[in-house]
Amino acid sequence: MFKLRSSTTSPFVRKVIVAAIETGQEKDIELIPTATADPNSGLSVHNPLGKVPALVMEDGSTLYDSRVICEFLDSRRQGAKLFPAAGAARWNALRRQALADGMIDAAVLRVMEGRRSDPTQRSPEWLAKQKLKMELGLDQLEKEAGSFGAGFDIGLMTIAITLDYFDFRFQPEPWRNGRPMLAKWHEQVSTRPSLKNTQPHD
Numbered sequence: 744m745f746k747l748r749s750s751t752t753s754p755f756v757r758k759v760i761v762a763a764i765e766t767g768q769e770k771d772i773e774l775i776p777t778a779t780a781d782p783n784s785g786l787s788v789h790n791p792l793g794k795v796p797a798l799v800m801e802d803g804s805t806l807y808d809s810r811v812i813c814e815f816l817d818s819r820r821q822g823a824k825l826f827p828a829a830g831a832a833r834w835n836a837l838r839r840q841a842l843a844d845g846m847i848d849a850a851v852l853r854v855m856e857g858r859r860s861d862p863t864q865r866s867p868e869w870l871a872k873q874k875l876k877m878e879l880g881l882d883q884l885e886k887e888a889g890s891f892g893a894g895f896d897i898g899l900m901t902i903a904i905t906l907d908y909f910d911f912r913f914q915p916e917p918w919r920n921g922r923p924m925l926a927k928w929h930e931q932v933s934t935r936p937s938l939k940n941t942q943p944h945d
């Protein structure tokens with residue numbers, strides 16, 4: 744049995760949970776809810792970076808981050824792969840994962856900046872810079888959405904999770920406006936049980 748240092752709001756944790764469901768391993772993973780802001784959480788023992796997700800193996804060793812854990816889970820099963828083995832399909836999936844991970848990073852930084860207890864410490868320039876990364880990423884995804892097809896790999900999985908996170912944390916920002924292809928793909932991919940049953944919540 745693996746233990747996953749987790750949180751119900753983290754899109755990076757959700758990547759691991761969706762990958763576990765897609766690869767039929769969710770019963771092998773016990774979730775350990777972890778508040779990353781709690782200095783007594785013991786998280787740094789499992790990940791010196793103090794971030795979730797971290798996967799604790801049966802021998803006590805750990806794996807992080809979401810990219811490594813997802814590929815580890817994928818490597819444990821035969822058949823259709825979340826991580827294509829080689830060639831253009833692999834590089835495209837990894838690039839899309841990198842793009843979507845970066846969009847989540849920008850979104851999380853915005854959320855954290857907005858939570859500063861002293862509002863005068865918030866930087867409007869920093870917030871605008873992170874928002875621009877999210878928007879340019881969305882524009883790039885709109886250009887590509889016509890070629891996403893009906894498949895599902897680590898890149899498309901991370902994109903779906905990113906869009907759900909934007910809806911979760913930035914509901915008033917209408918990312919669908921002017922991005923019809925991406926909106927249509929998101930609606931279709933969201934019927935997938937692994938996504939439908941793992942929506943983020945506080």
Ligand SMILES: N[C@@H](CCC(=O)N[C@@H](CS)C(=O)NCC(=O)O)C(=O)O
Nearest residue numbers: 753754755779794795796808809810
């Ligand atoms: N690149 C990492 C990012 C993980 C990450 O940023 N996790 C956030 C939660 S969404 C976190 O634990 N933040 C706490 C902190 O940075 O102290 C991954 O893919 O797992």
